[in-house]
Amino acid sequence: MTENKFILKLSCLDQPGIVAAITTALAARGANILESNQFCDRPTNELFLRIAFAVPVATTRDILELALKPSVDRFDMKLKIEDLSRRPKIIIMVSKFDHGLLHILYQIKVGWLNAEVAGVVSNHEDSRATTEHEGIPYHYWPVTKENKAEREEQLIELVKETGAELVVLARYMQVLSNDLSNRLFGMIINIHHSFLPSFKGAKPYHQAHERGVKLIGATGHYVTADLDEGPIIEQETERVSHAMTTEDFVAAGRDIESRVLARAVKFHLEGRVMLNHHRTVVFTQ
Incomplete structure (x- = not known):
């Protein structure tokens, strides 16, 4: 060199x-x-x-x-x-839906995303086999009201131990506390499976289908204490129609979520995102 x-x-x-x-x-x-x-x-x-x-x-x-x-x-x-010579370390958090996790692992494998996954954290066992097959440490941390604070402290310690500079919520279906969101501000990216701010909650595509929307989408954003309202990094939409079923909406949404999350992570790791108060400046090229 x-x-x-x-x-x-x-x-x-x-x-x-x-x-x-x-x-x-x-x-x-x-x-x-x-x-x-x-x-x-x-x-x-x-x-x-x-x-x-x-x-x-x-x-x-x-x-x-x-x-x-x-x-x-x-x-x-x-x-x-x-x-630029270093390989940034990230931690991925996932629940049962693993499409975001799989897409990031694939993009790292083919070299499009320059990152090392230092660990996968989940409140379910579903992604253990996939993760361990890739040689990545898997941390199964079930979350309850009683142990939520303890689990979040474990995450802070894992970030410190691994030197991870980004935590990626790849459909991690647990709401992070205000304290954790503030302590790791600018270091946590979430994929919101909806085109913000409409249709919040666990089943946004079902809500969208019931309302007869013509566009669905996903939003990659930084996590803040305000649920799903952090500075937006990347978004994408796709046209849908009345002829599509709820399952069609969900399938289309999975594809969009995977792409948007990977791009948001890539932009962050390449230093293309700068925080401008409640907004972002994103230099894509």
Whole structure:
């Protein structure tokens, strides 16, 4: 390997000279910019910038952070640099419906998704055989009202032990507590099997069928204390008709959920998502 690749993400109040200061500092370290995206949120005047770049192998993240510090201080930036050579670790949580889990495992297997599954957590045994076949630790943690707080502490400890930087709720049918949602804010992605905010609950497709909707969909979003109302990362819809049964709706929904969840995870792990208060800025390319 003759070079290191990094992603730089920053946000700050927009003003002249920000991009020039960053790119000049990177150029001084021999950086070659591979991809650059920026967005200014005019109502708040906040700038969001993502740059993917390569530098000589001797240039480490510490060296880059030191080189960028004058610009960070000058513009009061929130800046983060991520190493593209690493393989991010994730934890997947699932209940009985395993289509989201299977799709993520497949996308990792074929190389489309760069991640390592550090563990699968479930309140059911249904996915144990699949998980262990892939050589992934399986954690069977039944949840009751009495042990919910204990289980959530176990999850926090598992995140720390494995170094996981993302928890993926792949149709995990348990509501996380406000405390856990706040402690891991920005680190938990959920797939909501509905096009938010309509049709919440356990059977949204049944509700949609009863209402005669013409579009169904799924939403990948960050988890917050407000149930299914966190910042949205990715969505997709599909046209349906009166001739379709409830089972047809559910089957179509499974496909959409799997795709949307995988894309949301990919965008997050590639550093393409930046939180903008209750919304997100997503640089897809």
